[in-house]
Amino acid sequence: MREPGCIAIDGPAGAGKSTIGEHLARRLGYLYCDTGAMYRAIAWLALQKGIDLNDGPTLGKLAEQNTILISKPEIADGRQYTVIIQGHDITWDIRSTQVGRAVSPISAHPQVRSILIAQQRTIGLQGHIVMVGRDIGSVVMPDADLKIYLTASLRERARRRHTEMVERMGEHNPALPSLEEVMSDVERRDNTDRKNMQPAQDAIIIETDNLGIEQVLDKICHYVEGNR
Ligand SMILES: Nc1ncnc2c1ncn2[C@@H]1O[C@H](COP(=O)(O)OP(=O)(O)OP(=O)(O)O)[C@@H](O)[C@H]1O
Numbered sequence: 271m272r273e274p275g276c277i278a279i280d281g282p283a284g285a286g287k288s289t290i291g292e293h294l295a296r297r298l299g300y301l302y303c304d305t306g307a308m309y310r311a312i313a314w315l316a317l318q319k320g321i322d323l324n325d326g327p328t329l330g331k332l333a334e335q336n337t338i339l340i341s342k343p344e345i346a347d348g349r350q351y352t353v354i355i356q357g358h359d360i361t362w363d364i365r366s367t368q369v370g371r372a373v374s375p376i377s378a379h380p381q382v383r384s385i386l387i388a389q390q391r392t393i394g395l396q397g398h399i400v401m402v403g404r405d406i407g408s409v410v411m412p413d414a415d416l417k418i419y420l421t422a423s424l425r426e427r428a429r430r431r432h433t434e435m436v437e438r439m440g441e442h443n444p445a446l447p448s449l450e451e452v453m454s455d456v457e458r459r460d461n462t463d464r465k466n467m468q469p470a471q472d473a474i475i476i477e478t479d480n481l482g483i484e485q486v487l488d489k490i491c492h493y494v495e496g497n498r
């Protein structure tokens with residue numbers, strides 16, 4: 271009987287990767303690693319330092335010279351984990367609209383990707399881990415034992431993200447973006463991420479438009495069982 275050492279969950283923004291990844295890791299007693307948080311941490315730092323988003327070499331150096339620490343949540347404020355860079359707890363800052371808009375162009379630079387991919391591979395090789403991102407099954411952990419590619423229509427992914435914002439910010443908050451604004455942000459991100467977001471050839475593709483969180487989890491657990 272073989273335990274999958276690494277389960278890769280990839281897919282576009284709002285497909286449910288982090289929700290499903292965290293639940294799955296908890297069910298299996300595995301580590302959980304959200305690689306998007308690493309790209310977001312570099313984007314946050316680049317914005318702080320006013321670095322040009324088109325300057326791949328400088329952004330690559332920024333990634334190389336700054337350690338991103340991702341640890342257990344400790345603070346009970348709804349976070350999945352704590353992210354620290356240069357001594358700052360940026361767990362919530364990396365979820366801002368500004369970081370959301372800067373992260374895709376920054377992640378598109380090969381100089382940034384090569385640094386973060388190497389770090390992610392080191393994390394993944396520890397085993398007994400669920401890793402979520404865009405290119406885990408295709409590039410970071412091509413030998414992952416199970417590769418899932420979660421997806422849903424643009425409208426459904428934007429709807430989910432918008433619902434989450436309404437819950438967090440309140441329905442009448444003037445800063446709350448409209449569903450259409452959320453949808454164009456998600457679409458812009460899809461377009462920039464596309465090149466680095468192809469499902470691995472051996473990935474199992476799960477369309478989640480008509481599946482709830484529990485149903486998606488059950489489906490994946492079925493494949494995990496099949497792998498044992
Ligand atoms: N199958 C599902 N059905 C309904 N809602 C879902 C489903 N999966 C996730 N959600 C909800 O959709 C929202 C987005 O999910 P999540 O943050 O996990 O997506 P993601 O793929 O990690 O996105 P991103 O790449 O932008 O971080 C969350 O509010 C989550 O609760």
Ligand SMILES: Nc1ccn([C@@H]2O[C@H](COP(=O)(O)O)[C@@H](O)[C@H]2O)c(=O)n1
Pocket residue numbers: 283305306307309310373374375377378402403404405406459463466
């Ligand atoms: N493996 C990955 C993970 C993420 N990215 C880039 O980071 C952005 C933010 O990711 P989220 O999962 O937090 O939405 C994403 O839009 C990608 O640009 C990546 O390139 N590879």
